[in-house]
Amino acid sequence: MIWNIASHELRRLFLSPLAWSILAVEQLILAWLFLAGLDNYLALQPRLAMMQGAPGVTQLVVTNLLGWAAIILLFAVPMLTMRLISEERRGQTLSLLLSAPVSMTEIVLGKFLGVTVFFLILVGMVGLMPLSLLAGGTIDFGTYAAGILGVALLTASFVAVGVFMSTLTVQPAIAAVSTFGALLGFWIINWTSADRSGEFSGLFGYISILSHYQSLLKGVFNSSDVIYYLLFIVTFIVLSIRRLDADRLQH
Amino acid sequence: MSDATNLIQLEHVYRYYGHTCALNDVSISVGKGEVLGLLGPNGAGKSTTMQIISGNLAPSAGQVWVNGIDLLDQPTAAKAGLGYLPDQPPLYRELSVDEYLQFCARLNRIPAAQHRTAIATAKERCGLTEVGRRLIGNLSKGYQQRVGIAQAIIHAPAVVILDEPTVGLDPLQMREIRALIRELRSEHSIILSTHILPEVQAVCDRVQIISDGKLVLNDSIEGLQLRMRASSLLVGLRRSPAIGELQQLPGVEAVEAVGDDAWRLHYRPEHNPAEQLAVEAARQDWGLYELIPERMSLEQVFVDITRSDPTEHGEGAAA
Numbered sequence: 001m002i003w004n005i006a007s008h009e010l011r012r013l014f015l016s017p018l019a020w021s022i023l024a025v026e027q028l029i030l031a032w033l034f035l036a037g038l039d040n041y042l043a044l045q046p047r048l049a050m051m052q053g054a055p056g057v058t059q060l061v062v063t064n065l066l067g068w069a070a071i072i073l074l075f076a077v078p079m080l081t082m083r084l085i086s087e088e089r090r091g092q093t094l095s096l097l098l099s100a101p102v103s104m105t106e107i108v109l110g111k112f113l114g115v116t117v118f119f120l121i122l123v124g125m126v127g128l129m130p131l132s133l134l135a136g137g138t139i140d141f142g143t144y145a146a147g148i149l150g151v152a153l154l155t156a157s158f159v160a161v162g163v164f165m166s167t168l169t170v171q172p173a174i175a176a177v178s179t180f181g182a183l184l185g186f187w188i189i190n191w192t193s194a195d196r197s198g199e200f201s202g203l204f205g206y207i208s209i210l211s212h213y214q215s216l217l218k219g220v221f222n223s224s225d226v227i228y229y230l231l232f233i234v235t236f237i238v239l240s241i242r243r244l245d246a247d248r249l250q251h
Numbered sequence: 252m253s254d255a256t257n258l259i260q261l262e263h264v265y266r267y268y269g270h271t272c273a274l275n276d277v278s279i280s281v282g283k284g285e286v287l288g289l290l291g292p293n294g295a296g297k298s299t300t301m302q303i304i305s306g307n308l309a310p311s312a313g314q315v316w317v318n319g320i321d322l323l324d325q326p327t328a329a330k331a332g333l334g335y336l337p338d339q340p341p342l343y344r345e346l347s348v349d350e351y352l353q354f355c356a357r358l359n360r361i362p363a364a365q366h367r368t369a370i371a372t373a374k375e376r377c378g379l380t381e382v383g384r385r386l387i388g389n390l391s392k393g394y395q396q397r398v399g400i401a402q403a404i405i406h407a408p409a410v411v412i413l414d415e416p417t418v419g420l421d422p423l424q425m426r427e428i429r430a431l432i433r434e435l436r437s438e439h440s441i442i443l444s445t446h447i448l449p450e451v452q453a454v455c456d457r458v459q460i461i462s463d464g465k466l467v468l469n470d471s472i473e474g475l476q477l478r479m480r481a482s483s484l485l486v487g488l489r490r491s492p493a494i495g496e497l498q499q500l501p502g503v504e505a506v507e508a509v510g511d512d513a514w515r516l517h518y519r520p521e522h523n524p525a526e527q528l529a530v531e532a533a534r535q536d537w538g539l540y541e542l543i544p545e546r547m548s549l550e551q552v553f554v555d556i557t558r559s560d561p562t563e564h565g566e567g568a569a570a
Binding site for chain 1: 302305306307308309326327328330331333334335337339341342343345346350354355357358359360402
């Protein structure tokens with residue numbers, strides 16, 4: 001049943017020009033950044049060749065590309081998650097799901113999964129770019145895999161926040177703005193001076209969605225980072241389910 | 252307690268929106284193969300009641316059973332026996348009718364092997380066979396309404412809940428939807444909410460009237476028609492006697508002059524003085540040329556009930 005709702009969501013996404021244009025724009029921008037990164041690497045290569053233990057092409061080009069991908073996803077995810085629940089509420093199609101024999105958990109998970117799969121398609125397309133380097137050399141597959149895993153987890157976390165924000169409101173625009181705000185907040189929360197010296201340094205550092213991503217980008221597969229993302233996703237999904245359930249009670 | 256013969260049973264349901272009480276001690280039951288009309292002015296609580304039955308809203312207090320299953324304890328199992336059309340049909344405008352119904356079939360856990368027949372049957376019953384491949388957004392309002400009904404009956408639920416199914420339709424479309432509802436009653440129990448009175452007369456077996464969140468009447472259509480029966484006579488007399496003489500007739504409560512030689516006689520429902528009047532008129536040569544029993548329209552009954560103090564109709568609310 002979760003997959004039914006997810007595939008329905010995915011199909012409706014691809015029926016809208018928005019999803020296609022997001023895929024197209026993202027691909028275009030990242031391809032350009034990939035080329036620029038590669039160009040820089042080629043310019044630096046003579047100097048790198050003389051250094052001992054110099055960073056390779058994976059560290060310089062692929063890590064850079066995935067870092068940019070995360071930033072673009074930060075903008076793209078709220079645009080697609082905003083309509084998940086709030087638009088259904090506004091168009092009064094939510095009652096179709098609510099009066100069908102499905103649980104709130106299935107509805108939320110279905111919607112989450114539908115959009116996550118869409119963005120994984122996008123991540124997959126981005127992930128193909130570095131593979132083109134295989135034509136002329138090799139890449140560090142360990143770092144590459146950790147990076148792709150990182151961006152996938154990051155995307156799923158973004159979507160979870162988006163789903164939750166969408167359950168809070170009837171206006172998709174409000175959902176988009178608050179999703180973006182929340183994501184940016186999680187992104188920059190460790191940019192305080194407290195992070196370096198104060199007593200909350202550990203806490204802010206742990207909450208920050210970016211610090212875990214950066215360590216995965218470096219090719220460091222630390223299970224605590226993966227657990228952080230899973231916890232993050234579960235938290236927001238549970239909150240969404242609770243919120244949707246509360247719809248029936250309040251007003 | 253849940254009664255096996257009742258497919259839908261609401262017991263003492265209350266619903267508050269903040270401090271406003273939208274439903275006040277409403278009890279409803281719908282038997283097998285019955286069409287129940289839920290009638291009431293705008294804002295009376297019809298839609299709230301239907302949203303509660305369909306599981307879209309939780310009641311503040313009270314209990315709901317669908318097919319003997321408690322809706323609040325086992326929502327998923329209970330909802331399997333329900334089809335619900337809200338006052339705005341829940342349609343995805345970017346899908347075609349077939350795609351939409353396919354999704355509804357999956358959503359209602361119809362086994363994949365039966366999808367094709369379920370969709371075909373629902374389309375056929377709602378007259379959608381021709382438009383299966385068209386986008387819902389491009390259909391006319393009447394057709395969209397039909398898609399909404401098709402969605403509600405696709406899984407052959409025991410109970411179909413239709414919230415104002417004919418609102419906003421032109422008279423021809425209204426007739427078609429009513430014909431469809433009449434057709435559905437052979438296989439489903441139906442709860443229908445409306446504020447259009449002739450619709451109730453046309454399709455329902457039983458009527459419950461809600462006013463200000465309270466159930467003020469629970470009656471069969473025959474009972475309602477009985478209420479519509481006259482309590483006044485229009486009498487035309489060429490040589491009218493004194494008003495006092497008319498008042499003397501047994502059962503007459505009040506006499507009212509309508510024109511020079513016409514009178515309206517109000518009487519107690521159990522004492523129709525028509526026969527007596529005719530006898531007197533012939534005996535005393537009043538020149539009776541007209542004797543018309545006045546029927547109350549359904550509108551009048553409705554206005555009468557929804558305006559008056561509900562305690563007068565307490566027997567309805569307690570049912």
